[in-house]
Amino acid sequence: MSITNKINKLVLPIAVKVGNQRHLVAIRDAFVDITPIIMVNSLFILLNSLVFSNSAVIKAFPYATKLTEMGTMVNNGTMGFMTIFVTFIIGYRLLNSYIADGKITTNDINPIHAGILSVATALILFPLNNQAVVAGTIKNVTVTGVYSQALTSSGGMFVGLIAALLSTELLLFFYRAKKLRIKMPEGVPPAVAQSFNSLIPESLVVIVFAVVSFAYVQIFHQSFTDLVQAVISKPLQVAMESWLGLFVIQFVTQFLWFFGLHGQNIVASVTSPSMIAAIQQNMAAFAAHKAVPNIVTNPWIGMYTLFGGTGAILPFLIAIFIASKRKDYRDVAKLGLLPSFFNVSEPIMFGMPVVMNPYFLIPFIFVPLINLAIAYPLTVLGLVAKSVVIPAWTIPPILTTWITTAGDIPATILSLLLFILDIFLYLPFVLASNKGIKMAKTK
Numbered sequence: 001m002s003i004t005n006k007i008n009k010l011v012l013p014i015a016v017k018v019g020n021q022r023h024l025v026a027i028r029d030a031f032v033d034i035t036p037i038i039m040v041n042s043l044f045i046l047l048n049s050l051v052f053s054n055s056a057v058i059k060a061f062p063y064a065t066k067l068t069e070m071g072t073m074v075n076n077g078t079m080g081f082m083t084i085f086v087t088f089i090i091g092y093r094l095l096n097s098y099i100a101d102g103k104i105t106t107n108d109i110n111p112i113h114a115g116i117l118s119v120a121t122a123l124i125l126f127p128l129n130n131q132a133v134v135a136g137t138i139k140n141v142t143v144t145g146v147y148s149q150a151l152t153s154s155g156g157m158f159v160g161l162i163a164a165l166l167s168t169e170l171l172l173f174f175y176r177a178k179k180l181r182i183k184m185p186e187g188v189p190p191a192v193a194q195s196f197n198s199l200i201p202e203s204l205v206v207i208v209f210a211v212v213s214f215a216y217v218q219i220f221h222q223s224f225t226d227l228v229q230a231v232i233s234k235p236l237q238v239a240m241e242s243w244l245g246l247f248v249i250q251f252v253t254q255f256l257w258f259f260g261l262h263g264q265n266i267v268a269s270v271t272s273p274s275m276i277a278a279i280q281q282n283m284a285a286f287a288a289h290k291a292v293p294n295i296v297t298n299p300w301i302g303m304y305t306l307f308g309g310t311g312a313i314l315p316f317l318i319a320i321f322i323a324s325k326r327k328d329y330r331d332v333a334k335l336g337l338l339p340s341f342f343n344v345s346e347p348i349m350f351g352m353p354v355v356m357n358p359y360f361l362i363p364f365i366f367v368p369l370i371n372l373a374i375a376y377p378l379t380v381l382g383l384v385a386k387s388v389v390i391p392a393w394t395i396p397p398i399l400t401t402w403i404t405t406a407g408d409i410p411a412t413i414l415s416l417l418l419f420i421l422d423i424f425l426y427l428p429f430v431l432a433s434n435k436g437i438k439m440a441k442t443k
Contacts, residue, residue, distance in 0.1 A: 087160030091118030118164035127223035174201035309345020315422035
C-alpha cells in the first residue's frame, strides 16, 4: 500500500466524520446562508469609499457625500445584526438535521421554533446595561433596554452560537418527555398544535437560561458575554490572526482537498465565527476611516491562494499548457480553463485529477502556503492593504484582490506577481508528470 493510500485510509474517516457532524454543519451552513447580505454590504462599502467619498465625484455631484448614510443604513441592517441572523439559522438548521434523520417529525415541532428560541436565549445572555456615546460628544453613558451593536454584529457571535446549540439540544431533551407536551384535539391547525406542543419545553429552556444568566451576573458581577469573550472569542481570534494559526488553517484545507474532501467547508465549521468577526471589524474600521485591525480573514486568504480555485489551479493549468506532454492532462485543462477563470476548480480537481495524484501533492499543498508566507509579512509591514470587502467568490483572480482591498494597487500587483510565481512553482512537477508517459510506454 502506497503512503498516499495509507494517509487516505487514516484521514478520510476522521475528515468525513467531522464534515458530517450535525452541530458543525449547522454552524457552517449558517455562515453560508448569510453570505448574500454580507456581500451586498461589501458593495456599499466599496461605493462609500470609491464613489461617494471620491473628491472628483463630490465636486461634480455634491449630494454624493449624503449618500454615504445609505451605506451606513445597509451596514446596520446586515452586518449590524449578523449575530442575530446566524443564531436563528443555527437553531433552525440543527433541529432540521434531527428531522432529516427521523429523530423527530415536523408534525411534532416546527424548526422555526428552535430558531426563535435560539435568538431569545442569546438575548437573555446579553448584558442588561451597555455603554453608549452621546451623539456629538465623547461622553460615555450607561443605557438600559438597548442592545449594543457590538454584540448584535460580531462581538456576540460566540454567545449566539453557544445559545443556539444548547437551547436546541435542551428543547429536544425536554420535548422527548411526552408528559411535557400539550396535545391539542384533531382539527386544530398544525401551526397552533406545534406551538402548544412545544410550549412547556420552550418555557423550561428559557427558564434555565434566565436562571443561569442571572446567577452568573450576581455571583461574578459580569455578563455571560464577558466570560465568553475572555475565554473563547479573543483567544481564538488571536490564534487565527497569528502566522502559525494561518498556516495550520491553510495546510489542513489543502491537505483535505488533496484527498477529495472539501477542505474549506470542513475547516469553516470551526474557523467561521472568528473569521467573520475579523472581516466585520475590518469593514467597520474602514467605513469609519480608522486603522484596519486584522490581517487574516477569509477574503484575505482567498485573494492570495484561490487563483482559479483551491491550490492555485489557474497557474497550474498554465503550467500544463507550457510544459505538459500528456494529452489527457492538456485535454482536461482545456475543458477546465474557463470554469477555473471563475474559481470553479472541480473539473480539474476530479477530472485530471489533482486529487490523489502523487505528482502534484507537494505543489498543491505548499504553493498556497508559499503565497501566504510572502503576503503575510508584507501586510504586517503595511506595504499592501488588508481586506475590507467580501467579494463574490466567482470574481476572477487579481481582480478579486483589487475589490477585496477596496482598490489597493500594491496588493493587486502582489497578487499578480504571486500568480506568475505559482506558474513557475508548478512547472517542475508538471515536467515530472511527463515521465508517467514514458513509464507507461515501457510497461
